[in-house]
Amino acid sequence: MEPRYEALELGFQEFDQSEAGWRGVAREGCYLEAANLISNYKQANLDDLGLESTSRLEWHEGQMRAYAGDYSAAINLFRATFDTRESGTADRHYAEATIAFLQHDRAALQAARDELADLPPPEGFEAAIERFERLYPDHPVPTWPLNLNVVDKLVRCFGATYEAAYSGQCASVNAISD
Structure with a gap:
């Protein structure tokens, strides 16, 4: 599958919540590619993403890595979201x-x-x-x-x-x- 460079140019909401972003890749069953796309999006848009948006992307990247069977990487990403997930x-x-x-x-x-x-x-x-x-x-x-x-x-x-x-x-x- 070809890299989806155009997805890196999307606004956060469209990338995270629409088929034009990582969800379209995941729906094809390409979980590792979806995780990598999310990771690349975070890097490409680091200056524009706030803590909450970054945390949501880390969660979704973790889900895709878990879907792909990489539980260790998924756990690390899930734990990284604790900054925005208050205890209790x-x-x-x-x-x-x-x-x-x-x-x-x-x-x-x-x-x-x-x-x-x-x-x-x-x-x-x-x-x-x-x-x-x-x-x-x-x-x-x-x-x-x-x-x-x-x-x-x-x-x-x-x-x-x-x-x-x-x-x-x-x-x-x-x-x-x-």
Whole structure:
């Protein structure tokens, strides 16, 4: 597959959220290429990206590396996002659960899942949902706690590949009880 140099010129939102950026590459099943494209985008646009945007790109690069089976690199990228994922937040519990899954640590995965499930919605969550619906009318509306559905798939698919678990396409023989 040819390098996608034109994607490096996209604005952050288009690169991160549209098929013109890394998602189009990932949808073709080219996870390592998608991860490398994200990494190259970060380098090419370093001066224009803030901490939050860089963190989102690191998370997505980590996901693509995990999809490609490079769990060590994925874990390092996920940990790099901790600067923007405050301890005790839904984002942090999601990151901790994902790392625990990749490390094959069932107890830590369950603990992170339980902590995530117990979080009350933050102030302003309903307003954020309304804004999301306006900005992304074609996307499913998030529910609280964010990413609990993903973490539940990681729990149900413990022992499967990240790709299989994230998609929920696995046998649930390793389910952990709530």
